[in-house]
Amino acid sequence: YVVNSLDDRALACRDINEDLVSEPSMIDTGAWAVYLAVFCGLIGIVLTMVQLPGRIAVFKDDMMSALTNALAIFNIVQLFASPIWHRVSERFGRKPPMVLISLNYCVCFVGFALSKGYTGVFVFRGLSGLGAIYGPLGNTIVADLTPLRQRGKALAYLNGSALAGCIVGPFLNIALIKLGAEWMTVTLVAAGFSLLSAIVSFLWLSESAPIRLARDETRNLDLSMGSAPKESGFKATMGAISRNKNLMVVFVGYTVTLGAHCLFKDIAGGIVRTRCNLDNDQKDTLYSYNVLVLTLGGFLASLAVGPLAARIGERGVIYIGQACAAIALTMLVVDSDKYFDYYYYTASSFINGVSDGLAHPAFLFLCSEWASPKDRGMMLGLFQIGNSLGRSVFSLLQGYLYEWDLQASFVIAYIWPLIGFLCTFFVTVPVEKHLIEKAIRDKANEQAPVEAVPV
Template sequence: MTTTRPSAGALPMAQLLPLLLCVFIGLMGFGVVLPVFPYWGRALGAGPEIVTVALGAYSAGQFVAAPLWGKFSDRFGRRPALIGSLVGIMASYLVMAEAQDIWTLGAARLFGGLMAGNIGVAFAYVGDVVEGEARPRALGLLGAAFGMGFIFGPAIGGLVAGDAPGTADFRLVAHVAAAICAVGVVLVIVGLPESLGPERRKAVKDAGTGPTAREVMAAKPAVIALMVVAALVIGSAAMMETTFAMFADDQLGWSPRDVGLSFGLIGTISAVMQAGAAAPLARRFGARKVALFGIIGYALGLAGLGMTGLGDWAGDAMVLAALAVTALGVGIFNPAFQTMVAAATDDRDRGLVNGLTQGASAGGRILGPAVSGSIYAGVGIAAPFLGGAALMLVALVVAARGAMDGGADSDAVGRSGRSR
């Protein structure tokens, strides 16, 4: 099945709807495990510094493999890449279900990360089928699908695990995640048309092997700045995500179910913002300004969350309010950032550039967990959140000064990226 690129401004829902469902299912499978993993690691006898490293092993694999998946999809199509990625992730969950120690659990996470090319390929797919002013709306819908997956996934994981960490059925959680990925594979095979048809793939192949990562970054400096922003923002998020369950347990006495539902709150707010507000904001202010506003919101939310860990005065309501602010920041940042990325690509490098930015995001998810557990245990329970807020301020400076050099909005990046 193939599809052609529509006219600028058109929104091809016949192609996008199956992709949105695939993304929703993929992120739901990922989210099922996320809120219960720290409890799982503790049940296997690991401390915070080991648990967060094991959780971050997924991103170590993704950091290595995401650009390769992107380049694979440029040459052989988006559908084969999506299918192969989802099958590999499904296998990693089946291995996790049988883990008897933290090292096996971490190895399964690493393999899952090596298979995780689906996110960058999904964004490349949107770049294939949507142009012009419709692109922010399409990316907003894609971001909303991520958010919806992040609503249902953690909520399902928390509900399956239950209220008591000591009796949680972690094997069942992993099996549920694997089953969700299997549904995604079937959906791609049955319902998703190929966006990069034979003619366009042939053009890429006829031009040679396509540009290397080094050549793309040399020709498009904006890509480097976007990668730095992605690493900083996602690194900050990873510091929060990998320590929040422990924070909620130690500070508030929350159960896995409570943590899962709180992640569901983040996903709900983020999805609503991305589906309903992303495109209007981008049209009015431009992608760069909207991304900057999102970074500021995320930084404020992380700072507020850190403040709740500095004393016994803060309760559930304060923590939930801080989480809501971070979700607002994410909800307006993600579509704007992906609009900037999409504008810097063309057919020959779209998968590669999306793979590079996803790889940079994975780099942030490596470094964040690598230090967050040690900071949590050695400095204090508020430190990962406050440290993340500080990193967001660095991302703000890079985004303001570097990511959009040569223009005030995403159109400028597009002109820069397309000039050769």
Template sequence: MMRMSDPSIQDSPSAPLNSGLASSLPPPAAATGGRSPRFTLFIVFLVVVIDLLGFGIVLPLLPIYGDLYVGHLIDSNSHWVGAIVGSLLAIFSLMQFIFAPIWGRVSDRVGRRPILLLGLAGSVIFYALFGFGSDLPAAEWAGLALTLLFIARAGAGVAGATIATAQAVIADCTPPERRKHGMALIGMAFGIGFTFGPLVAVASLRFFPLHKGVVGYFAAGLSLIALILGMVLLPETRRFSEAPPLTRKWFDWNAVRFALSNPAVGPVVWVFFLTTLGFTMFEVTLALLFKDAMKIGIEDNGYLFAYIGFVLALAQGVLYRRLAKRVSEPTFMAVGIVLMGLGMASLAGVSWAAIQPLEYRLEYRTLFTLLLVSLTVAVTGFALLTPSAQALVSRRSDPEKQGEILGVNQSASAMARIVGPLISLPLYFVNHLLPYLLGGVLMLLMLALIPRIRRGKDAFTPTAARME
């Protein structure tokens, strides 16, 4: 039975944060530089979509590129191949882990707009570097190419860490009871980026088969478009009159301690971390699973990643937003955990079935259908869970520290994306089904945290959150 009385859906006198925030919200135009909040949300959505198109273009090809260049440097059968390719994926998230709370805190001090524009400018530079490195011939320049790919991914991680600042813009423009609707826009932007990004990658490789770098250059061009759009149309949403700027520190450990120890925020951050860890464990190995077990080429690989993005966009843009008025965030999170666990466990089953001897193996059409069903269930669960966690973290945080606390939450997600590839890729090279089996078990174990999240919904008070 879905709960109808959770304060995340309806304001109530027992939720002091909600009523306090709602009463302190300025008129819509005051929050968005004279533009309506809907217009501002649309511009942020558009900027994030275009930037994440670049991310979606590159992601499906990273394991393949890494495998190609690493194979020229060491024995392709070595377990070090998995570790190096995993590091290529993890370094992006390492930079996000470091810089997400920093950019969030700086945006609380100087405003959201300059940080978002700075991140887009960095994406232009480092995606272009990724394109240059991808064009180097593997036989002669494998070492240099791999080095440039590492530098490009690290720089793109620093630039992409501003996603928490985009979430802060959503928080600036939405009242508490509408926060989860706004956060779903970020997830929908991710989904659109993952839908069309891989399709652009496939088209680029089809028309320019000898120039893999065109993918990076195209991603850089998309980020440049987003940068220009942001410079022209994006207003400042930080309300300095309502919440004074923070002291001049790049990083404040008090924010991390608050986010992890507060009974209202801490369990949500832990669930967000563990969810992202489980999702990453299957996400970063999918391209290899498609290639090794399902014998799917690079082009069809791109189509499958586009399908994942389509499901994510549909689930968050349509399903989640339609149910948000009737379903509380903790309920969304519980359902999302169950779906992710079931989807990843079934992916383990598909992986096991695909490597059976030919006489015992299922028909390819049946295997492929099971693969699509497993992906749909897992991605739908992720789509229901992430905006709910982000909305709860935002609603239970001090208004003047939105960027910083959301940055800590995003940093936890980034840490999961660091650990995930380092665990899942070596496990994958031991046995294809291990990352999915472990991820499914990890998801289901998280259900134990849901009661704590429900109990902590009213634990936050602005006074208790004062960290300075």
């Protein structure tokens, strides 16, 4: 690390020469622990998510509105809690928040298991939003740990590990349903996976916060001790955005693109339950398969992000993802109110999963390029706010529009990928790495020895 003094702080950042030329493995960087912790945590989250519509239907006749409210309270709490986690990660490092959010989920899932009415489910759903930061925190840790040349691939791997957890979760839920497991059993299993995530983070996760590392490495050098920025919370995050218009554009593009994805993901359970005339266990199974197919699309797409970005750049990858979102919305618009084809709906969910699997890591990589080492922690707060807004505002709006007019709600939703496309178009990319890689390949081809061909 190169240690620099920045005003009243000390900052340890990687040597830029090492950052550009070295390609350590995921084991060497320690990123594997992040992947494993997020994988276990997402299994628990998805287990409760696919059970939530059925549980709410037991307590409420107007299930769609009650589900929309439960989804909204989670994301609203997430929105206001995210600056606190940013402050904690800058002052105490990235590792303590990772452990705490897993323990928070564990406690809330136990609360779910013990809830006997809608009020208990609603309250613990809201409290679980305090820890809804796996994605942004994991992305920040990976950005800290990996050099620039590997960062895009590493972020895609993190997205893939999260989606893998979202694939295992529905499979496990289907298996538990077939074994006759009730709500309490499923949520306690989810709590166990959250506890496992906390243990992995506590035992094997490496500290990666630059300011925390600077405190440790400059203690004997009589430099200024690393302290958290004087600004905190929303003020600090908005300050980071105001210093860089590209971060603002990336932030807006990420928010609306995620919002289009969440129209499917967050209210899919309500759509399946209200439009399928089956018993509760069958509806839960169909919803689990729908979530499985959606996340499988995202997982497969995330594997292609690295190779695609090397050829067409991060913006090109985002364009493809936004086009997939528009195609999925088109499929839902042409669907009829009087006829619901589950397989057709699930196919549109798969395409929407591909959209998120491509656009999500590409947006995060653009942000990691623009965020300076001093502002790297801001990426956590910045994208957590975008994540919360994308889920809460769009899901809440879509949930109520759905009850008014299904087709109209999805027609209105066309505006979100369109705004995301415009934001992506106008953002400036610091380094067009795919063009550099192409130039390197072309140069290598020019210098390749020419074989003699017999005449």
